[in-house]
Amino acid sequence: MKDILKNINKAFDNRIRLGIMSALMVNEFLDFNSLKEILGVTDGNLASHIKALEKVEYLIIEKQFIGKKPNTRYSISKLGTLEFKKHITALEKLINKN
Secondary structure (H helix, E strand, O other): OHHHHOOOOHHHOOHHHHHHHHHHHOOOOEEHHHHHHHHOOOHHHHHHHHHHHHHOOOEEEEEEEEOOEEEEEEEEOHHHHHHHHHHHHHHHHHHHOO
């Protein structure tokens, strides 16, 4: 049991961070408004959770302009993909442990 729990990542213990990572695992990238709509959260709430994932280097953030309008899009880093897969595998093992 201890081995399983060591792969549970505290960076994903919040439902919004879990949602961000899940959405980005199945999309090459998403912009801020798309993530906000998918997760049903406020700008400030999403921004704070993105910052937490950026701090541990699990996200790649690209800022660009579309016409004259700023656009920020997000994708998962290699480290983020690795850590998220370890987290999901640990949860599956924990659930399936009888």
